[in-house]
Amino acid sequence: xxxxxxxxxxxxxxxxxxxxxxxxxxxxxxxxxxxxxxxxxxxxxxxxxxxxxxxxxxxxxxxxxxxxxxxxxxxxxxxxxxxxxxxxxxxxxxxxxxxxxxxxxxxxxxxxxxxxxxxxxxxxxxxxxxxxxxxxxxxxxxxxxxxxxxxxxxxxxxxxxxxxxxxxxxxxxxxxxxxxxxxxxxxxxxx
Numbered sequence: 001x002x003x004x005x006x007x008x009x010x011x012x013x014x015x016x017x018x019x020x021x022x023x024x025x026x027x028x029x030x031x032x033x034x035x036x037x038x039x040x041x042x043x044x045x046x047x048x049x050x051x052x053x054x055x056x057x058x059x060x061x062x063x064x065x066x067x068x069x070x071x072x073x074x075x076x077x078x079x080x081x082x083x084x085x086x087x088x089x090x091x092x093x094x095x096x097x098x099x100x101x102x103x104x105x106x107x108x109x110x111x112x113x114x115x116x117x118x119x120x121x122x123x124x125x126x127x128x129x130x131x132x133x134x135x136x137x138x139x140x141x142x143x144x145x146x147x148x149x150x151x152x153x154x155x156x157x158x159x160x161x162x163x164x165x166x167x168x169x170x171x172x173x174x175x176x177x178x179x180x181x182x183x184x185x186x187x188x189x190x191x
Contacts, residue, residue, distance in 0.1 A: 005075045008068040019062040020078035024054040027075040030068075037063040104130040104190035115142055116181035119149050123187060125173040131190035132166040132174065134158060138183030142176050151179050158185075 003026070006014050023036070031048040036057055044057045066074060113122050115138070122144070123132065136142045136158040143154025144164060154177065158164050166174070176185050 002078045003075065004078070005073060006066075007073045008066075008071065010069065010071045012068050014064075014066040014068070014074070016064045016066070016076075017062070018064065018078055019060060020080055021060040022054065022056050022077075022079040022081065023061070023064065024077040025049055025051055025074070026077050027051055027073075029072045030070045032069075032074065033067040035065040035067075036061040037065070102130060106191040108189040108191060110187040110189055112137065112184045112186045113176065115176040115178050115183045115185050117151075117178065119145075119147060119175045119177045121147075122174045122176050122185060123189065125171060126189075126191075127171050128191050129170045129189055130167070131170045133163055133188040133190075134166070134174075134176070135163040135186040136160055136183065137186050138178065138180075140178050140180035140183055142178045142183050142185055144174060144176055147173065147175055149175050149177050151177055 002018065002020070004016060004018075008014055025032070025034070028049070028051050031050050033047045034045065034049055034053070035042055036044040036055065038059060038061050043059070043061060044055060046053060046055065064076070064078075066076070068074065110123065113120060122134065134144060139160050141160070142158045143149055143151055144156040144158065145154050156164055170190070
């Protein structure tokens with residue numbers, strides 16, 4: 001196994017006189033064009049290839065030309081047999097720099113809502129909302145969902161005395177229903 005590292009200027013062609021049966025582009029920050037030769041004849045080519053590209057041309061190769069559009073350092077691996085490694089460097093710095101985990105700064109108590117046998121609005125939609133807490137203060141199960149929630153189809157069931165904490169669809173409008181009339185649901189809204 002041979003590993004080669006080369007710094008290339010924009011528009012440069014790296015012509016590598018080396019033979020092998022297996023080629024891998026280990027690291028290339030920007031796409032490159034690659035041509036494979038055997039006995040002076042082009043046998044394969046690949047355009048705009050990124051890190052991770054590999055090729056095993058039948059009969060092998062004895063020269064590789066890599067054309068680079070932007071200035072960068074490229075790392076490749078050439079083998080006579082089949083092999084390699086699966087470690088790739090990934091830079092998440094820019095992605096993580098913009099990542100923000102927002103927490104609520106205000107807790108609002110909303111007046112309790114009486115829920116019965118018809119879907120009843122608990123809270124209207126609010127894009128500012130980051131979380132909700134629903135507590136079943138009644139004696140029968142309450143089911144939560146959208147405007148069409150039913151007792152038979154409600155996916156979120158809150159037993160008497162239990163609390164449901166919603167943080168995935170908190171901005172949505174929420175409704176409640178019960179098999180028994182007069183069930184009180186206490187609500188906290190996190191903004």
